[in-house]
Amino acid sequence: MSSQPASQQKPQIQPCRYKTGKTLGAGSYSVVKECVHIDTGRYYAAKVINKRLMAGREHMVRNEIAVLKRVSVGHRNILTLVDYFETMNNLYLVTDLALGGELFDRICRKGSYYESDAADLIRATLSAVAYLHDHGIVHRDLKPENLLFRTPEDNADLLIADFGLSRIMDEEQFHVLTTTCGTPGYMAPEIFKKTGHGKPVDIWAIGVITYFLLCGYTPFDRDSNLEEMQAILAADYSFTPVEYWRNVSEPARDFIRRCLTIDPRTRMTAHQALQHPWIRADDPVSPEKTAGEGQDLLPTVKKNFNARRTLHKAIDTVRAINKLREGGGLMAAGQMDGAMSVDPKPKNEVVDGSKVLNDQGHATGEEAQGPQGNDADAMEIDSRGNARGQTEDQIRRQQQRINETVSGLWGKKG
Missing domain, CATH: 3.30.200.20 (Phosphorylase Kinase; domain 1)
Structure with a gap:
């Protein structure tokens, strides 16, 4: 021994x-x-x-x-x-190995996508959330990226994943959690207020997901985190532009409204949401519930999602450039999100088209020629996430290209 x-x-x-x-x-x-x-x-x-x-x-x-x-x-x-x-x-x-991919990728691969498809997806999500809540668990990070599919088949089960922020709650208490957590655009008002929160935060997130599934963008999408938080606290959203919501039924809108209720005490529970006319599979509340009828939402959803993704990527880049001008040096939080290398001698790699330097600040081979070999103005990012290596002229030229990209995202008006 x-x-x-x-x-x-x-x-x-x-x-x-x-x-x-x-x-x-x-x-x-x-x-x-x-x-x-x-x-x-x-x-x-x-x-x-x-x-x-x-x-x-x-x-x-x-x-x-x-x-x-x-x-x-x-x-x-x-x-x-x-x-x-x-x-x-x-x-x-x-x-489980979820081979069917993430929710939105799955939708984009479909040949068509109707309001009834969105209702089916939300019904499955609600069923799982009701089960979690019945077992005293609040997920706290529901979003499309955490909704996966078991297999690539059309009838594959949807799976709720990523329970890293979930909590097992005291069933005798309503307000038990006070930590600010989650993904900002999907967070309920009470999380920002830090007054205590519980199961209703998952229903708010489901309301945001439903809105997103019907139009391709989130209801509180704003140019800054502060503006987004202010919009969430006031439940400041609308079903606009009208052309993107013209073919969405009133029951679907009512479901969203009842999920995005500021007061968590009057917000629907998971079981109440499952009984909503838009969700109940046996309730033919609108023509969209009938197979083969209704408007195909896929073109609108894909268009809006791709446009806003490009817009936010451009805005993030502008912010990073402005931070460099102010002498901040470090990239904004989230720009280098990814698995951090544990190699004591980091290798050169390319991240989002930007050159990643080793600890000595050197790049070799194709990477030394610039990102993708032809962008002389691109930022250089070292292995610790520090951006460097641009002159004022390079920054000015790159910002001009970004501004042109942003202004052209929505096409010419008039």
């Missing part, structure tokens, strides 16, 4: 039962990889969390495991936790 105190003994490291494959996605502290169980040959998704990068935030992983253990296998529309373990350097969460 070892004479070492238990606290000083090395942890017992078990041999890994999985072999990882291609990368499916990445975040600030983790990477999601396809994996196969060595003994059974079954494929799963493994969320690989770097312990060093996650230092001080281990509670988030423990929380995600606790939530998934509580609800896994209980509902067909909730991602199942298959296994979890740790090695010397990483934590692993093994879940």
Whole structure:
């Protein structure tokens, strides 16, 4: 028997039962990889969390495991936790392999998309959320990116994923959570107010998702985070421009209104939302409920989504340039979101068309020729996220191109 105190003994490291494959996605502290169980040959998704990068935030992983253990296998529309373990350097969460992709990508691949399709998607989401709420869990980060599909087939199950911000609540209390968290455009007013929040925040997020699914943009989309927060606090949204909402039924709008109610006490619950006429599968509330009828929303939704994505990318770039002019140096939060390298000697890589330098500030080969080999004005970003290397003339020329892009996004008027 070892004479070492238990606290000083090395942890017992078990041999890994999985072999990882291609990368499916990445975040600030983790990477999601396809994996196969060595003994059974079954494929799963493994969320690989770097312990060093996650230092001080281990509670988030423990929380995600606790939530998934509580609800896994209980509902067909909730991602199942298959296994979890740790090695010397990483934590692993093994879940269902959602081969059908994210919600919006799925919609864009369809040949057509009707209001009744949106209602079906929201019904499945609500069913899972009602199950979570019945088990004392609030998700707190519902958004299209966290809604996946089990397989590529048309009838594949929708899955709610990413329970990192979820919480198991005290059933005797309504207002129990006060931490500001989530994705700003989908956050409920009470989260910003920090007066306490609970299950109703998920219904607000579902209202935002529904609005997005019917037009291609979110109801509180603004040019800055401050303006977006102010709009959310006042529930300042409308069903405009009219041409994008002309073919959306009144029951759909009413459903959104009842989700986007400022007072969480009067907001619909998940079970009440499932009984709304627009959601109930057996309630033919409008012609859109009948297969083959209604207006195809896909062209409008794709057009608006792509236009706003381009606009916000341009705006973010302008902000970064202005920050450089002010001498800030560091890129705005979120510009370099991705899995951080643990290699002590970072390799050159290309991120969003910008050149990434190594710690010595050097680039070699094709990267030394500029992003994609032909943009002499592009920003250089080193491995720590610092932007540098542009003259005032280069900044001016790049900003002019961005301004031209922004002004031309919506086409010529008149």
